[in-house]
Amino acid sequence: MGRARGLGIAAVVVGLVGLLAGLGGVVYGRYAFGGSVVSGESMAPTFGRGDRVVFERIDGSEVRRGDVVVFSAPDRYGFDALVIERVVGVGGDRVACCTGEARDARVTLNGEPLREPYLKGAEAGGGYPAYDVRVPEGRLFLLGDHRANARDSRAFLDDRGGTLPTSAIRGRVIDDYTVPVVLGVAMIAGVVLVLVAAGLGIAAMVVRRRARAVVPPPPPWAARV
Missing domain, CATH: 2.10.109.10 (Umud Fragment, subunit A)
Known part of the structure; x- marks a missing residue:
């Protein structure tokens, strides 16, 4: 589950950065x-x-x-x-x-x-x-x-x-x-980062489901002679 947790955290961080870059570029561009x-x-x-x-x-x-x-x-x-x-x-x-x-x-x-x-x-x-x-x-x-x-x-x-x-x-x-070009790049980068975050989130869910699907072997004392 450690890998799934790491992917989930990465998805949140990358997603937030992408939203800040994209929305920040849009808001500032429209204002300026x-x-x-x-x-x-x-x-x-x-x-x-x-x-x-x-x-x-x-x-x-x-x-x-x-x-x-x-x-x-x-x-x-x-x-x-x-x-x-x-x-x-x-x-x-x-x-x-x-x-x-x-x-x-x-x-x-x-x-x-x-x-x-x-x-x-x-x-x-x-x-x-x-x-x-x-x-x-x-x-x-x-x-x-x-x-x-x-x-x-x-x-x-x-x-x-x-x-x-x-x-x-x-x-x-x-x-x-x-400046407008830099803002445009920031908005595009924001979209890309949000998509990357979505991919990381999906990967985290896949890893988590696979981990839950693995059935551990029975303990030695449970074996029949």
């Missing part, structure tokens, strides 16, 4: 990360229609200039789905467009031309009228990378300069998938 599918071309060429993006759930106060974020603004867009755009200005910044002419035009940030290598066709203005916005504290100025095909802060300049409250931010798009 999210996913979305790009439905338009406003962020092309960085992200195109149908691209799947992963974002880390952060507070809007953690957003930095240049971050690509997902947010919800049903009062502005008329739907609850997530919108993806790039943060150009944060609270206190002055964002204006455009200096220069035609394809040489540039958005300026606090008076300095903004380098934007991600733009589609290098069109900084995208055909929108000129603007000069001082971003209020606690708000963000957002633009799409495809300026000619983006309904971003420029389309809502009459609403506090088109800026968006940081509370609308749901997450920051990531390009380093190390």
Whole structure:
């Protein structure tokens, strides 16, 4: 029975480790990360229609200039789905467009031309009228990378300069998938360990039944002459 007991203990230990790894990965992954599918071309060429993006759930106060974020603004867009755009200005910044002419035009940030290598066709203005916005504290100025095909802060300049409250931010798009991959491995490992624990449990029951089925030989004094 000693072997059966050992297998049973191993099954419990391995099973608990598997549950902790699997459930821990699932819970943390759902809490820390999210996913979305790009439905338009406003962020092309960085992200195109149908691209799947992963974002880390952060507070809007953690957003930095240049971050690509997902947010919800049903009062502005008329739907609850997530919108993806790039943060150009944060609270206190002055964002204006455009200096220069035609394809040489540039958005300026606090008076300095903004380098934007991600733009589609290098069109900084995208055909929108000129603007000069001082971003209020606690708000963000957002633009799409495809300026000619983006309904971003420029389309809502009459609403506090088109800026968006940081509370609308749901997450920051990531390009380093190390943490999500580690979480995925942890979840898979958890499933494997639970299956191993089940196998150990079955083995323990088999050994226990076999031990009970063995009939000990009769004692010498029970033998008949």
